[in-house]
Amino acid sequence: MLRFCALAAVLLAATPALARDIVVEAGPNAQERLQSALLDARPGDTVRIGAGRFELTDGLSLDVNGVTVRGAGTERTVLSFKGQLGAGEGLLVTSDDVVLRDFAVEDSKGDGIKSKGADRIVYKNVRVEWTGGPKATNGAYGVYPVESEDVLIDGVTVKGASDAGIYVGQSNRIVVRNSTAMYNVAGIEIENSGLAEVTGNLAAHNTGGILVFDLPALPKRGAGYVLVKGNRVVDNDTPNFAPPGNTVATVPTGTGVLVMAENDVSVTGNELSGNGTANIMVVAYRQPFEDKGYDPYPRNIRLAGNKHGRTGFAPAMPGGKELAAALGGTLPPVFWDGTGGDKVRLVGDDGPVLALGLALGAGIETAKPQLIKLDNAAPSPWRTFKLPAAMEAAAK
Amino acid sequence: MKALLGAVALFAAALIGRPGGVNDAAITGEGYPARLSEFGFFTDLAARMPAQGLFRYDLDTPLFSDYAAKERYIYLPAGARAKYDPDGPLDLPVGAALVKTFGYPVDGRFKPLETRVLLHRAGGWVPIPYVWNAEGSDADIRRAGTRIPVAFVDPSGERHAISYAVPNQNQCKDCHGLAGRVTPIGIKAHYLNHGGQLEKMLAAGMLDRLPPDAPRVARWDDQAAPLDARARAWLEINCAHCHNPRGAASNSGLFLDLARTDPEQRGLFKRPTAAGRGAGTRDFDIVPGVPDASILLYRMESTDPGIAMPELGRATVHKEGVALVRQWIESMPKSAPGR
Numbered sequence: 001m002l003r004f005c006a007l008a009a010v011l012l013a014a015t016p017a018l019a020r021d022i023v024v025e026a027g028p029n030a031q032e033r034l035q036s037a038l039l040d041a042r043p044g045d046t047v048r049i050g051a052g053r054f055e056l057t058d059g060l061s062l063d064v065n066g067v068t069v070r071g072a073g074t075e076r077t078v079l080s081f082k083g084q085l086g087a088g089e090g091l092l093v094t095s096d097d098v099v100l101r102d103f104a105v106e107d108s109k110g111d112g113i114k115s116k117g118a119d120r121i122v123y124k125n126v127r128v129e130w131t132g133g134p135k136a137t138n139g140a141y142g143v144y145p146v147e148s149e150d151v152l153i154d155g156v157t158v159k160g161a162s163d164a165g166i167y168v169g170q171s172n173r174i175v176v177r178n179s180t181a182m183y184n185v186a187g188i189e190i191e192n193s194g195l196a197e198v199t200g201n202l203a204a205h206n207t208g209g210i211l212v213f214d215l216p217a218l219p220k221r222g223a224g225y226v227l228v229k230g231n232r233v234v235d236n237d238t239p240n241f242a243p244p245g246n247t248v249a250t251v252p253t254g255t256g257v258l259v260m261a262e263n264d265v266s267v268t269g270n271e272l273s274g275n276g277t278a279n280i281m282v283v284a285y286r287q288p289f290e291d292k293g294y295d296p297y298p299r300n301i302r303l304a305g306n307k308h309g310r311t312g313f314a315p316a317m318p319g320g321k322e323l324a325a326a327l328g329g330t331l332p333p334v335f336w337d338g339t340g341g342d343k344v345r346l347v348g349d350d351g352p353v354l355a356l357g358l359a360l361g362a363g364i365e366t367a368k369p370q371l372i373k374l375d376n377a378a379p380s381p382w383r384t385f386k387l388p389a390a391m392e393a394a395a396k
Numbered sequence: 397m398k399a400l401l402g403a404v405a406l407f408a409a410a411l412i413g414r415p416g417g418v419n420d421a422a423i424t425g426e427g428y429p430a431r432l433s434e435f436g437f438f439t440d441l442a443a444r445m446p447a448q449g450l451f452r453y454d455l456d457t458p459l460f461s462d463y464a465a466k467e468r469y470i471y472l473p474a475g476a477r478a479k480y481d482p483d484g485p486l487d488l489p490v491g492a493a494l495v496k497t498f499g500y501p502v503d504g505r506f507k508p509l510e511t512r513v514l515l516h517r518a519g520g521w522v523p524i525p526y527v528w529n530a531e532g533s534d535a536d537i538r539r540a541g542t543r544i545p546v547a548f549v550d551p552s553g554e555r556h557a558i559s560y561a562v563p564n565q566n567q568c569k570d571c572h573g574l575a576g577r578v579t580p581i582g583i584k585a586h587y588l589n590h591g592g593q594l595e596k597m598l599a600a601g602m603l604d605r606l607p608p609d610a611p612r613v614a615r616w617d618d619q620a621a622p623l624d625a626r627a628r629a630w631l632e633i634n635c636a637h638c639h640n641p642r643g644a645a646s647n648s649g650l651f652l653d654l655a656r657t658d659p660e661q662r663g664l665f666k667r668p669t670a671a672g673r674g675a676g677t678r679d680f681d682i683v684p685g686v687p688d689a690s691i692l693l694y695r696m697e698s699t700d701p702g703i704a705m706p707e708l709g710r711a712t713v714h715k716e717g718v719a720l721v722r723q724w725i726e727s728m729p730k731s732a733p734g735r
Contacts, residue, residue: 035540035564057543057559061566085543086561088707094566094573109702111672116647117576139702140672146647163672170647217660218649218669219641245668245675245691287667288733290660 019044026052034079035060041067049103051076059087059108065095068394071103074127074157081108089114089144090128093121099394101125107132112158114144120388121145123153124395130160134183134241141167142184145174147220150387154178154395162241163248164189165206168196170220173385176201185242186211186251187233190262194223195385201231207240208248208255209233209275214262215247216291224264224300225383228257234309235274240316252277252316261285263299266379268348273309277316278331278354280306282346284339286361296360297340300380304348308333319364323354332371347377418447420473423493423515432511432526432535437471437495442533444497444508449474451602455587457616457629460714461498462558463550465506469495470583470602477604478583478597482611483655485580486588486603492516494580499528500548509544510562511535514572514580521578523568539565551716558711567708575642586611586654587633613654616720627724628654630717634706650681663692665733671695674703685730687722696721 022037022045024030034054037047043066051072056079062069069091071077081090090108093100093115104127105112112128115121128142142158145151146169156179158165165184168174174196180203181187187203189211190196196212203209210233214222233256242249251258254276259265260283272279280303285296312331315324324331334350338357346353357368419436422429429435439445446452450469458466470486471493472478479487488494493515499508508528515522526535527542541564547557572578588594589612597603613632614625636653638645648669651661660666663681668674668691676694683689695705696718704710 032538032540032542035566039539039565058541058561058564059567061564061570063566063569084701085559086701086708086711087567088701092566092570094569109700110674110707116644136673137702138673140670140674144670146670163670167670169670215667215669217666219646243673243675244677245679246672247667290665290733 021046021048023048025050026054030054031056038062046070049077054079056081057083057085059089061092063094066097068099070101073102074104077103080106084109093118108139110139111141111144117147119148120150120391122391122394123156125155127157134160134238136162136241136243138162146170152391159183183238185248190226192218192220192222196226198228199230203233204235205238206236207238207253208251208258209236210257212259212262212265216289216294222262226265228267229269231270233272254314254316259298261296261298266302269305271307275311276314278335279308279311279333281335283337297343301346302348302379303350306350348374349376418449424491424517430537453593455582456590456613457633459633461709462712464498467497472602480605485583488516490516490518525562556712570644571637581637586613623724627720684728687725690725
């Protein structure tokens with residue numbers, strides 16, 4: 001017995017260092033087997049989900065730090081929530097240092113994958129899709145990290161979200177790169193966040209391609225320094241299918257990049273074309289609000305070095321058609337509501353810019369449209385950041 | 397080694413435990429007992445006769461769980477006392493447990509479906525769901541949750557056949573999580589302060605003190621109580637465990653705890669944050685005077701998992717709760733959103 005105990009002690013002492021693989025294969029009772037694996041995992045473990053279709057009836061959730069959830073590929077390992085009966089999302093992560101990679105989530109009733117308060121999360125090679133195409137009954141967000149520090153979204157594909165495909169909210173230090181967002185209302189959205197790099201993505205056939213928002217009355221305000229660089233934002237032509245009550249329901253069909261009320265945003269070196277309303281829109285928050293400290297104006301916005309293709313041929317915002325007619329049939333590539341005037345400090349070399357000179361909250365009928373050329377002034381000081389090396393290593 | 401010692405202690409306790417007594421080691425140990433019987437919370441499990449140290453309680457305004465009936469117990473180890481708190485839950489010592497059995501009447505008798513235990517261990521509160529066997533003789537651990545087909549008749553006489561959801565352990569934490577720590581929800585003075593419950597606990601030496609001005613929540617279905625107090629009590633117990641600044645819905649900015657005073661945080665002319673299609677065609681959480689323009693009611697009236705609130709544990713609409721909140725919103729003077 002004594003020898004047994006000594007041996008057990010050695011084994012027990014050794015185990016924590018040994019990261020385990022917990023393997024879950026497709027088959028009957030997938031819900032309980034997969035959820036059990038997510039509950040049994042210990043820090044350092046990998047939950048390996050085999051190839052095949054997993055038919056799930058409820059949301060899955062992970063609340064253990066340092067766990068990797070890994071499938072056999074975004075086309076081979078499919079978590080299908082077509083028969084989902086409960087929970088607000090397909091997969092919910094509420095722990096830190098989690099890596100999600102190489103699997104797909106399909107047809108969840110609410111959001112696809114949500115991570116809340118999940119610091120240093122990595123989404124790598126993940127697909128979230130509503131397979132019936134764009135519909136108002138699809139879930140809201142595809143991948144949805146919120147209230148998190150350090151977020152990496154790399155090589156992710158989202159299709160069909162009735163709000164935003166890739167939505168990062170109320171978070172800091174965010175990288176969204178090499179990802180694809182198609183047939184969503186909003187392709188990629190950075191909302192009430194600070195320090196974000198959105199680079200090398202494809203946003204196509206959404207209603208709006210890439211959105212950078214700062215909204216009032218949320219627990220966290222936007223903190224700016226959002227870089228939108230080197231993306232292809234093309235053919236965002238899916239009619240807005242968001243349920244009308246949503247903020248994104250007001251995004252005009254054919255919007256490339258939309259900056260609303262956020263400060264310190266740089267839109268540079270992107271390829272933009274086929275966006276029927278405008279390739280780039282910069283606007284203030286137009287709704288009434290009571291949040292006393294909220295700043296409804298976008299400030300320090302730089303639009304430079306973007307390659308503008310065909311745009312402005314089907315302006316979908318109120319009064320857009322009339323404006324286009326007055327300007328010879330199409331609108332210029334950049335649209336600015338003009339709200340806030342010089343306060344906004346809209347600079348760069350993109351253009352021409354259609355400026356409406358609207359007062360805050362004023363209707364489009366009060367517009368004083370004019371074409372302006374941006375001042376290519378020096379950019380305002382910028383803040384950069386680096387994600388922890390372990391996150392980059394996990395995304396290799 | 398610690399785990400091994402724990403296992404030995406558990407084993408020993410199971411052998412030498414007082415017959416009919418609660419197995420304290422099962423509460424404070426590290427493992428997940430496979431069966432409810434291992435805790436010894438009930439001297440006669442099939443009849444659910446509570447063991448010594450268990451105190452039966454109920455809430456003046458309870459969480460709606462698909463019209464399930466609930467039997468709730470606080471367990472305190474011998475000599476232990478709960479500490480009174482005027483705002484938060486009663487402060488229970490390590491070794492305490494909350495035991496809550498959910499079920500429906502079948503042929504006039506309560507038939508248990510599941511028992512959820514919350515165990516106060518040294519590292520914090522641990523939730524474990526147990527599902528009763530068909531004979532009703534014991535309940536087995538189901539950490540990953542499950543679904544059970546259930547048929548019942550609601551108080552209005554309407555028949556329901558639903559897929560009843562037993563939550564998985566993480567889902568327990570979704571509702572019970574407060575700033576990342578699992579926390580009891582219902583055992584707050586204002587929910588317990590009726591029918592002499594707190595006085596009984598005090599008299600039994602289970603509570604350290606009971607001030608004469610202990611708060612009391614309105615009974616949601618007490619027509620004699622003010623409408624505002626009833627509706628807000630219903631919203632707190634059904635929503636505020638997530639909808640508070642430290643809960644699972646902290647990012648929403650909608651906070652439904654009773655102490656909240658800011659009108660916008662309470663939902664008045666508050667726009668949705670990340671409701672997605674949960675907002676339907678509506679613009680604000682609450683439009684005073686116009687329930688059918690209020691997102692709050694839209695989500696209460698839905699059973700679609702992408703829309704319904706609460707997100708967990710509800711496959712039916714709480715018609716009486718909806719009627720109450722509808723009446724409450726209707727009673728508010730109509731106004732327009734300010735700037």
